[in-house]
Each structure stands twice: as structure tokens, then as C-alpha cells.
Amino acid sequence: MKFVKIDKKEWAAGLDRLSAAYRLFGPVKEGNFHEFKALDAQERPDMAYVNTRRSPKALIYPQSEKMFEFSLDQTRADHHILREAGKDYTARAVIGIRPCDADAFRLVQKNFDTPEYRDPYWVQAYEATTLVGLGCSSPCSTCFCTTAGSGPFHEAGLDLLLADEGSGYLVKVLSPKGEALVQAAGWSDATAAEAAERRLQDLRGEAEARIVSRVPTAKLKDQKTNHLFDAPFWQEVAFSCINCGTCTYVCPTCWCFDLQDEVSGKDGIRYRNWDSCMFPLFTHHGSGHNPRSQKTQRVRQRFMHKLKYFVDKYDNGIQCVGCGRCIRLCPVNIDIRRVCNLMNHFDATACAIPAA
Amino acid sequence: MTGYIEKIREIAARLLTDGTVEMVIGFRKGTVPMMNEPFFVKNPLEVATLVWDSNCGINLANYLTDRKEKIAVLAKGCDSRNIVTHIIENKIKREQLYIIGVPCKGMIDRQRIAGRVDGEILKVVEAEERVVVSGRGFEKTFDKADVLQANCRLCIHRNPVLYDELAAELVSEQQDVDRYVEERRIEAMDVQQRWAYFDELLASCIRCYACRNACPLCYCPTCFVDESRPQWVGKSIDPIDTRTFHFLRAYHCAGRCTDCGACERACPVGINMRVFTKKLEKDCLELYGWEAGMSLDQRPPLDTYKVDDPEIFIK
Numbered sequence: 001m002k003f004v005k006i007d008k009k010e011w012a013a014g015l016d017r018l019s020a021a022y023r024l025f026g027p028v029k030e031g032n033f034h035e036f037k038a039l040d041a042q043e044r045p046d047m048a049y050v051n052t053r054r055s056p057k058a059l060i061y062p063q064s065e066k067m068f069e070f071s072l073d074q075t076r077a078d079h080h081i082l083r084e085a086g087k088d089y090t091a092r093a094v095i096g097i098r099p100c101d102a103d104a105f106r107l108v109q110k111n112f113d114t115p116e117y118r119d120p121y122w123v124q125a126y127e128a129t130t131l132v133g134l135g136c137s138s139p140c141s142t143c144f145c146t147t148a149g150s151g152p153f154h155e156a157g158l159d160l161l162l163a164d165e166g167s168g169y170l171v172k173v174l175s176p177k178g179e180a181l182v183q184a185a186g187w188s189d190a191t192a193a194e195a196a197e198r199r200l201q202d203l204r205g206e207a208e209a210r211i212v213s214r215v216p217t218a219k220l221k222d223q224k225t226n227h228l229f230d231a232p233f234w235q236e237v238a239f240s241c242i243n244c245g246t247c248t249y250v251c252p253t254c255w256c257f258d259l260q261d262e263v264s265g266k267d268g269i270r271y272r273n274w275d276s277c278m279f280p281l282f283t284h285h286g287s288g289h290n291p292r293s294q295k296t297q298r299v300r301q302r303f304m305h306k307l308k309y310f311v312d313k314y315d316n317g318i319q320c321v322g323c324g325r326c327i328r329l330c331p332v333n334i335d336i337r338r339v340c341n342l343m344n345h346f347d348a349t350a351c352a353i354p355a356a
Numbered sequence: 357m358t359g360y361i362e363k364i365r366e367i368a369a370r371l372l373t374d375g376t377v378e379m380v381i382g383f384r385k386g387t388v389p390m391m392n393e394p395f396f397v398k399n400p401l402e403v404a405t406l407v408w409d410s411n412c413g414i415n416l417a418n419y420l421t422d423r424k425e426k427i428a429v430l431a432k433g434c435d436s437r438n439i440v441t442h443i444i445e446n447k448i449k450r451e452q453l454y455i456i457g458v459p460c461k462g463m464i465d466r467q468r469i470a471g472r473v474d475g476e477i478l479k480v481v482e483a484e485e486r487v488v489v490s491g492r493g494f495e496k497t498f499d500k501a502d503v504l505q506a507n508c509r510l511c512i513h514r515n516p517v518l519y520d521e522l523a524a525e526l527v528s529e530q531q532d533v534d535r536y537v538e539e540r541r542i543e544a545m546d547v548q549q550r551w552a553y554f555d556e557l558l559a560s561c562i563r564c565y566a567c568r569n570a571c572p573l574c575y576c577p578t579c580f581v582d583e584s585r586p587q588w589v590g591k592s593i594d595p596i597d598t599r600t601f602h603f604l605r606a607y608h609c610a611g612r613c614t615d616c617g618a619c620e621r622a623c624p625v626g627i628n629m630r631v632f633t634k635k636l637e638k639d640c641l642e643l644y645g646w647e648a649g650m651s652l653d654q655r656p657p658l659d660t661y662k663v664d665d666p667e668i669f670i671k
Contacts, residue, residue, distance in 0.1 A: 063593055240395065249562050327388060
């Protein structure tokens with residue numbers, strides 16, 4: 001694997017060269033928080049950020065995305081015919097994405113890019129994107145990436161991994177896309193791979209040692225789905241939930257959507273909007289029946305999907321990368337670490353006799 | 357306020373043991389600094405889970421809606437006013453409730469504190485008038501008064517207005533509070549300025565509805581934004597739909613809002629949507645001398661008619 005070094009004095013000039021070939025996105029501070037934004041010319045990503053308030057999933061999978069346009073004007077030859085909405089799938093690069101967030105795209109890919117079905121919007125946007133990761137040397141207390149199958153210097157899903165070394169970045173090139181970006185930026189100071197790999201391993205080890213939150217997941221797969229589904233703890237877990245969509249909207253791996261036609265005058269747009277399993281409307285049938293009419297059912301669905309159904313379906317760990325956003329932003333402090341613990345250690349036989 | 361805990365636990369244990377109530381709704385210690393979680397206790401042996409400090413801002417009236425049990429609930433001034441409103445609006449019966457009044461000295465605003473330190477806050481210690489926060493390599497002390505939630509800084513009803521028992525002595529109310537500085541500033545804007553202000557205010561809304569769902573007033577079985585047959589409002593993040601949601605929700609709270617701050621506190625993107633509800637609160641006070649939730653004996657101004665009601669808004 002190839003490594004290059006970037007002197008921070010060369011950083012801005014490299015980004016300027018990149019902006020000729022890529023649309024650049026990166027973390028910028030807004031008020032008290034960082035968010036991923038399209039970078040204007042000369043605008044630099046804030047590489048000192050810890051993490052963004054919202055995940056970068058919207059860069060590939062926007063909260064509201066135009067799919068088609070149509071006209072109800074019968075004088076038009078193409079009335080009532082869906083026309084593809086214009087899209088920009090030119091090359092883009094996300095600078096400074098955290099490894100957990102990049103890894104999350106790989107989980108989402110399992111839904112949008114399968115042998116039977118390829119979602120054209122998600123796949124094209126993802127393929128157009130180069131992910132320039134930034135190793136995470138000061139994780140938050142709510143980060144639990146290392147037990148969620150990811151990590152502060154995790155490489156999967158990244159095209160480049162940058163490690164901040166004070167005066168410069170040590171860069172590991174992880175894919176052809178990454179190689180192309182390094183060349184476009186003119187970062188050509190190659191460095192001996194073996195020593196660089198050792199250095200990266202050290203940094204990875206130090207960063208992983210700073211992760212204080214862990215979730216146990218080993219037993220989730222062997223738990224009986226029906227036992228977990230009927231577990232008595234859901235009432236307690238769901239009690240404080242207000243059923244807002246915060247957890248699902250800030251989550252990098254929540255992928256559910258809803259299609260909507262919106263018409264203004266005679267012009268219509270078919271949108272794809274993020275949806276949330278926390279909302280009653282999510283499962284409201286046309287008949288009027290709602291199989292998840294109660295909030296406890298909806299809370300259970302979110303955790304069962306992430307921590308059981310996904311585990312069983314893909315046999316590839318939980319549908320979570322441990323970024324901790326839902327923990328930090330839940331208005332009532334529902335904590336997925338706690339719920340994962342309850343689910344993992346649940347013993348149906350111990351609960352067969354209700355406590356007196 | 358941390359001194360209230362023992363008394364709260366003692367009351368809760370007594371009520372559960374003697375069968376006065378089936379459950380006590382309060383808070384348990386949160387898993388992250390400056391957050392506690394609404395929680396219920398049914399077993400008198402588990403009352404030690406209940407806590408109280410300046411991170412109990414969530415309005416517990418929201419957890420009473422349409423419940424059938426006999427319930428003891430902790431109530432700050434604002435919670436108690438929302439409980440009164442709930443009783444008036446038939447969302448819970450007075451006879452079902454045992455209200456444990458908790459005189460309040462204001463709740464701290466964790467976003468405000470987080471914005472004033474560099475680094476993640478790992479520990480928070482509360483002394484009576486001070487809040488000491490610390491993290492890796494820093495420690496900072498704040499006067500609690502400087503880091504209160506915006507609504508708490510303006511609160512003039514810290515003591516519960518309805519209770520069966522108090523968890524502590526009543527506190528003195530804040531005097532000479534000018535509650536509507538911001539609203540007067542917005543009223544003074546011309547139409548374009550005000551529209552631009554609203555645009556900017558709501559620009560970051562992600563339509564998660566945390567504000568609505570945290571609000572004890574928002575208990576409609578189906579909110580107008582969730583109506584699907586026919587659909588009233590678009591579901592994208594189009595600014596017109598977002599504004600429609602916020603404006604209509606605010607009007608639905610007119611004469612009912614107690615400025616408990618639940619909406620603003622819950623917002624994950626830091627929108628101060630309280631300016632809308634406070635404008636309506638101000639109107640209700642100026643037009644009808646009305647403050648929501650102060651008495652079980654008075655109907656709210658928007659569901660009663662008096663011959664001398666002012667009509668200045670009819671043009």
C-alpha cells in the first residue's frame with residue numbers, strides 16, 4: 001500500500017488544485033457545531049473538528065431528493081410523464097470524513113446496492129465520491145466504534161486515510177480513487193511504506209485505547225428474535241421516547257425513505273425524503289391499520305432493526321458504526337449502548353417468571 | 357436543588373408502599389453529562405433510581421397524556437402549569453394524580469455550556485449557585501444564572517401552582533423580569549426584515565419534529581403535518597412547508613403555552629422556535645390578562661367568549 005506525506009504548508013494549495021477536478025465537501029463550523037458543507041473556493045475544511053452534529057450521509061443520500069419532474073398541463077405533449085430530474089454526478093470529494101462515517105456508507109450500501117437491485121441515485125452519487133478520511137485521535141466519550149465493527153483509524157470504506165502528525169499529514173492510499181485524488185492534488189512526497197504502516201499502527205493503537213465506550217454484541221446473533229421481540233424491557237426503554245426523528249436523521253446508517261409527489265399549480269416533483277421509523281405514519285397502511293401504532297413498538301423496531309434483524313440478515317455485525325450521535329442528540333437521553341447491552345445479555349428463561 | 361433528592365425518594369417510596377399511586381414519574385440519572393432521562397418507578401425498593409438536579413428540564417406533563425394509572429409526578433413550576441392545562445383539556449384527571457411539587461431554581465442549558473468550552477465535557481458538578489464543568493485538560497466554573505435555559509432566565513413561576521405535597525420549601529420568584537424583549541424587537545421589524553429573520557431562524561430545521569413531540573401541548577392523535585388523506589403539508593425540507601409547520605404549531609399553542617422551553621431544548625439543530633410561542637403568549641397576556649395553566653377554574657381565552665373581549669385584531 002502506498003503512503004505519501006503532506007506538509008501542512010502544501011495543504012491549501014493541494015485543495016485548490018483539487019477544486020478544479022472535484023466538488024469539495026468538508027466539516028465547517030456553524031454556531032456551536034460542525035456540519036459537512038460544500039466548500040466554497042478558498043474555503044478550508046476545519047480539520048480540528050471532533051465530529052459533525054449530523055452525519056455526512058446527506059452528501060450521498062440527501063434528506064429530500066428530486067427524482068422526477070412532471071407536468072399536469074394537458075397542452076404539453078409530455079404531460080403526466082415522469083422526466084428524470086437533473087443530477088450532478090461529477091466527481092466530488094469529502095475531505096476529513098471520520099472513518100466511522102465512511103464505514104457507515106458500506107452498511108448503507110447493503111441496502112442500496114445489491115445483486116438484485118441497484119438504487120441509481122445512491123450508487124451514482126457514491127461512485128462519484130472520493131472519501132478522504134481523517135484518523136480520529138480524540139474520540140468522544142460517547143464513541144463506541146471499536147465494538148461496533150469500526151474504529152478511529154478504520155480503513156474500510158475510505159479511499160485515503162490521513163493521520164494528523166502536527167506539521168503534516170501521513171496519508172495512506174487505499175484505493176484507485178484515492179490514488180487519483182492524491183495525484184490531482186499534487187501530493188507526491190512518497191514515503192517508505194513499512195515505516196509509515198508502523199507509525200499508523202501506533203496511532204491507531206493510541207486512538208483505540210482512548211475509546212472508553214463499548215457495546216457487547218457477541219450474543220445478539222444467537223438470541224431468539226421472538227424472545228427479544230417480547231422482552232419485558234421495551235416498556236422501560238421506550239417510556240421516555242417522544243418519538244421524534246432525531247436519532248434516525250442524525251444516524252449515518254438509517255436509510256429508510258418515503259416517496260412523495262408534490263404539485264404546485266400544474267408542475268409536479270417526485271421526491272424521495274428520509275423517513276423515520278419513529279413516526280406513526282411510517283407504517284400507516286392505506287386501509288387505516290397501523291401495525292406499529294404504539295411508540296413502544298416503534299422504539300423496539302429501531303433497535304431490533306439495527307441490532308438484531310440486520311445482524312441476522314447480513315451476518316456482518318450491527319447496523320451501527322458507533323458514532324454516538326443518537327446518544328449525544330436524543331432529547332430524552334435514550335442510549336443505544338444501554339439498549340444493546342440489554343438485548344445482548346437478555347435471558348428469556350430468567351424473565352419467564354415476572355419479578356414479584 | 358440536588359438536596360431535593362432524598363425528600364423525593366422518601367415521598368415516592370411512601371406513595372408506592374401505601375398504594376396511593378401505582379407509579380411515580382420522575383428522572384433517572386442520564387448516561388451523558390447534563391442529561392437526565394424521564395423514568396417511572398413502580399417498585400418502592402427502586403426509588404433510589406430517582407434523581408433531581410438542574411438537568412431535569414424535560415416537561416413531565418408530556419408523559420401523563422391519556423394515561424390510566426394513578427400516578428405521582430414530579431412537577432416544577434412549568435410542569436405544574438402544563439398539568440393544569442392537561443386537566444382542563446381532559447388529557448388526565450386530577451383524581452389520578454398526586455403532584456409532588458418541586459420548587460425550581462432554573463434548569464441549565466447544556467448547549468450553551470458546551471458552546472463556551474473547548475473540548476468535550478466529561479463531568480459536571482453542581483454547587484448551589486455554580487456549575488463546574490471539566491473535560492480532558494480543562495475545568496471551568498460558571499455562575500448558574502449565566503447558563504440557565506433561556507426560558508428559565510425569564511421564568512416568573514418557578515414554584516408549582518398545583519401540588520399535593522412539596523419536595524422542598526417554596527423558592528422566591530424572580531422579580532422585575534422583562535419577558536418580552538426579543539418579541540418587541542421582532543415586532544419592531546418591518547415585514548421584510550421579519551420574514552428574513554424567520555427564514556434564517558428556520559433554515560436549519562430538519563423536520564424531525566422533536567419540538568412538537570417534546571411539547572406537552574402537542575398531543576393530537578394525528579398532527580396536521582402527518583395527515584395523509586388528504587395531505588396538508590409537503591414532507592420535504594422545502595422552506596414553505598417548514599415554515600407552515602412551525603407557524604401552525606405555534607398558533608395551536610396560543611393561550612396554552614407555558615414557555616417551559618421543551619421545544620427549544622429538544623431541538624437537535626438549535627432553533628429558538630420559542631419566539632413564535634412567546635409572541636402568542638405575549639398577545640394573550642396583553643389582550644386577555646391570561647397566563648396559561650395558573651388555575652383549574654378558568655377556561656383558556658381562546659375557548660371562551662366575553663362581551664368585553666378586545667377586538668383590536670379584527671381589521
